[in-house]
Amino acid sequence: MAVQLNHTIVAARDRDATATFLTEVLGLEPAPVYGPFRVVSLGNGVSLDVAQADGPVTAQHYAFLVSEEEFDQIWERIKERGLTYWADPYHRRPGEINTNDGGRGLYWSDPDGHNLEIITVPYGGG
Template identity: 65%
Template sequence: MSVQLNHTIVWCRDKQKSATFLTEVLGLPSPTRFGPFLVVQLNNGVSLDFYENDGEISAQHYAFLIGEDDFDQVFARIRGRGLQHWADPGKHRADEINHNDGGRGVYFEDPDGHLLEVITRPYGSGG
């Protein structure tokens, strides 16, 4: 059996603002329209499909595995935007990054309060 994640819906207040935020911070191509969605395509074939919702939005967590060189660029964009960032998901270690599993990682929020994370090593990979 072969099972792969293909896409997930990201609930947001303003799909243009939220999708553009993600593509700009991560250095991805601009989002594309598909029906009522704005789609952000990731390099592994998975897409995040942004969909506007007027109701309550429950914050979700999205983690992105990136390269070491990419981390420097993404982290510079996070700091350049003056975004709050943390080394941990509980937001106790403000203005820090982590070095879990011998890599680097940081957490930050998108415009709708979703907790985004970039890491350079998968958890449990050692190091």
């Protein structure tokens, strides 16, 4: 078997609010509770296990590969919520999307400051 990512832990100041934010914006099923986590399941079998943080949250980067249709749907939900989005990871191009590698991409932040990204083509052109 090839090595695959199975899950990663996402620290949050409010576990439930962050899990709900992720599932709603990304258009995923509600995140069930599993032990101390809210489990956000992605389409490729990987999960984001959202955990309540006891202290400050260090912002991380999470990128999601989506179809063109999913991109449009997520982008619309981002705009409907009035969230700021950027074309670049350094947040220097607000209100824009990028067309890197022949696809589309954008970045936005979750309630804990995690830098979220959607792309339609993997880096390098897929």
